[in-house]
Amino acid sequence: xxxxxxxxxxxxxxxxxxxxxxxxxxxxxxxxxxxxxxxxxxxxxxxxxxxxxxxxxxxxxxxxxxxxxxxxxxxxxxxxxxxxxxxxxxxxxxxxxxxxxxxxxxxxxxxxxxxxxxxxxxxxxxxxxxxxxxxxxxxxxxxxxxxxxxxxxxxxxxxxxxxxxxxxxxxxxxxxxxxxxxxxxxxxxxxxxxxxxxxxxxxxxxxxxxxxxxxxxxxxxxxxxxxxxxxxxxxxxxxxxxxxxxxxxxxxxxxxxxxxxxxxxxxxxxxxxxxxxxxxxxxxxxxxxxxxxxxxxxxxxxxxxxxxxxxxxxxxxxxxxxxxxxxxxxxxxxxxxxxxxxxxxxxxxxxxxxxxxxxxxxxxxxxxxxxxxxxxxxxxxxxxxxxxxxxxxxxxxxxxxxxxxxxxxxxxxxxxxxxxxxxxxxxxxx
Ligand code: NAD
Numbered sequence: 001x002x003x004x005x006x007x008x009x010x011x012x013x014x015x016x017x018x019x020x021x022x023x024x025x026x027x028x029x030x031x032x033x034x035x036x037x038x039x040x041x042x043x044x045x046x047x048x049x050x051x052x053x054x055x056x057x058x059x060x061x062x063x064x065x066x067x068x069x070x071x072x073x074x075x076x077x078x079x080x081x082x083x084x085x086x087x088x089x090x091x092x093x094x095x096x097x098x099x100x101x102x103x104x105x106x107x108x109x110x111x112x113x114x115x116x117x118x119x120x121x122x123x124x125x126x127x128x129x130x131x132x133x134x135x136x137x138x139x140x141x142x143x144x145x146x147x148x149x150x151x152x153x154x155x156x157x158x159x160x161x162x163x164x165x166x167x168x169x170x171x172x173x174x175x176x177x178x179x180x181x182x183x184x185x186x187x188x189x190x191x192x193x194x195x196x197x198x199x200x201x202x203x204x205x206x207x208x209x210x211x212x213x214x215x216x217x218x219x220x221x222x223x224x225x226x227x228x229x230x231x232x233x234x235x236x237x238x239x240x241x242x243x244x245x246x247x248x249x250x251x252x253x254x255x256x257x258x259x260x261x262x263x264x265x266x267x268x269x270x271x272x273x274x275x276x277x278x279x280x281x282x283x284x285x286x287x288x289x290x291x292x293x294x295x296x297x298x299x300x301x302x303x304x305x306x307x308x309x310x311x312x313x314x315x316x317x318x319x320x321x322x323x324x325x326x327x328x329x330x331x332x333x334x335x336x337x338x339x340x341x342x343x344x345x346x347x348x349x350x351x352x353x354x355x356x357x358x359x360x361x362x363x364x365x366x367x368x369x370x371x372x373x374x375x376x377x378x379x380x381x382x383x384x385x386x387x388x389x390x391x392x393x394x395x396x397x398x399x400x401x402x403x404x405x406x407x408x409x410x411x412x413x414x415x416x417x418x419x420x421x422x423x424x425x426x427x428x429x430x
Contacts, residue, residue: 002026003181006079008072008104010037012048012256012323013121013148014085016155019053021083022060023160024184029079031072041068049322049349052156072104073111081181082112083119084132085148090260094267096125105135114140117174121148123201123261125268129168129194142174145194147201152255153320165189168197202268205261206279211246212253213285219249219428220292229428230410249427251332251382251408252289255317256325290328293380293408294335296425300378300404306340309401311376313369314383314409315347315359322349324358328408329382337362346372348385370395377402379422384409393420 003026007018010032018030032038037047044061046054060066069075076082086104091097101122112118118141120132129143136143145168150158165182169175170193179189192200219229229249237244253259262283269276294305301308317327324330333343337360344364350357352365359365366372369388373379373396381388388411397403397420405417407426417424 001180003081004079005029005081005083005181006031006072006076007083007085008032008108009085009087009100009122010034010041010047010068011085011087012050012152012155013150014083015041015046015048015057016050016053016150016159017083017085017121017148018066019056019060020156020159021181022063022066023056024181026065026181028060028066029075030066030068031075032068032070033072035070038068038070049320050155051153051320056156072108076108076111076113076116078113079116080113081117081119081178082108083121083146085121088122088124088260090263094263095271096123096128096260096264098124098128098131101128101132102135105132109136109138109141112136112138112141115142117142117144117177119144119146119178121146123147123205123257123264124198125202125264126195126198128198129170142169142171143194144169144171144174144178145197146178147197149201149204152323153318160185162187166192166197166200168192168194170194202261202265205258206265206282208246209253209258209262209286210279210282212248212250212258213282213289215247215249216252216289216427217285222428222430226430227428228430232428249410250289250328250384251293251427252286252328254326254328254331256323259326290331290335293328293332293406293427294339296406297332297336297341297378297380297404298339300406300423300425301341301402302377304340305336307342308340308377309342309344309375310336311372311374311379311400312343312345312363313347313372313379313381313388314385315345315350315357315365316383319384319386324350327383330358330360332380332382332408333363334360344372344374344376347383348387370399374399376400378404378406380406380408381411382408384411388412393417393422397421 005028010030022028086100088096133143175191222229233247315329346369410426414424
C-alpha cells in the first residue's frame, strides 16, 4: 500500500530513506532547511557520495514519487508519516544534542495532519519520543521511534536489505502502521516500547565500537608478542560464537556515529545511575589507538615529528564515503600538526582547495597519491581506499625522502612494500 511520507533532513540517513521509501512505492517529499542542498537535489545533484543513491533518487523523481523542498510547513499538511532524520550531534556534556529534533517538531507540529505519525529515525536517547511529543503539542499525532542502522558507503543496500527493522511506540496502531511501510522488505520487524528501541540503537553502536577497540587492543598485544593479528582474527572468526565481522584492526574508529553515540551511551547510563566503565574503556582504547599510530609515524620519521613531512593517504573515516566527520585520519593529522609535522594528504573525495570540506588548517591537500608522497619522510595509509593498493610503490619510494610506510589499515602487501625499498609497519602485523 502506498503512503504519503515527508522526510525531514536530507543528509546521509534522510536522503537514503526518502529515495528508498519512494523506491518501495510510497509518495515522498524530502524537506531540508539547507536551501543549497535542496536546490541541488531539485537539479538532480546529490550532496553526498553514496553508492547507488543517485540512480534511486532519479528513479523516484522520474516516477513522480519523490520531490524536495525547503517549505516543510506546506509539505507536511497532507502527510501520513513524517520521518525525522535531522542531526543529533554530541552536546557539550557528552549527551546527544536534541535541539535539531526539537526545532523540527516545534516548527512542523501545528501543521501536521490529524492522525499522522511522526517517526523518529535520528539516533536519540531514551525519553526522546516524549520530548518530540511535547514539542509537537498535538494529542492527535503519534510518535514512533524507528532507529536507523544503515552504514555510510552501503546505505542504499542496507536500507533495502536491513538485518532488522526496529519500531518503538506506546501506540500499537501507529507502530503497526509504520511497520507496514517496510512490509515489502525481507526483514524481521520488531515492535517494542520507545525506550527499548532507543536503547537498541545505542547498544548496537556501542557494541560494534567495543569490537573494534577490542581487536585494536589485541593488535597491540600481537605486536608485543610477535603474533599476526590477521591470523588471530581468522582463527577467532571460525568460532561461530565470535564470527569475523567488525574485527578489523585499524587506526581507531570514528565517523559521524560511533564517537557521539558511545559518549551518549556513557552519559545515558550515568544519568540513570550506572557507571558504564566498560564503554569508557572502549573510548579510552580508541584514543590510545590514535596515539599509537602517531607514535609509529614518529618512529618512522626517525624519532621526532618536529619538521618532518608526512604523507597521508585517505582522509574520510572509511572508504566508499565522502564523510570526514570525526575521521581517524583527521584526528591523526591534527596530532601530527600539533607535534610540528607538515602534512600533505590525498583523498579521492577531497578536491584540493575545497573549503567546504572539514580538513584542518595546515593540511595540504593534493590531487593524487604520488604527489602526496613527494618529499615525505613517512607515508601513512589512513583510509582503506582500494586504489591505494595499485599505486606504483617504486615511484612512491623514489618520490619520498624517507622510507617509512605506516599502514593504518593493513591494506598494502608488506612484501611488495619492502620490495620497493621501503620499510613497512602495519597494525598488529608481525
Ligand atoms: P546529516 O548531517 O548528513 O543530515 C542532516 C540533515 O538535516 C542536514 O541536511 C540538515 O540541513 C538537515 N536539517 C537540520 N535541521 C533541520 C530541520 N529543522 N528541518 C529540515 N532539515 C533539517 O545527518 P545524518 O548523518 O543523516 O544523521 C541524521 C541522524 O541519523 C543522526 O541522528 C544520526 O546519528 C543518525 N544516523 C546516522 C547514520 C549515518 O551513518 N550517517 C546512521 C544511522 C543513524
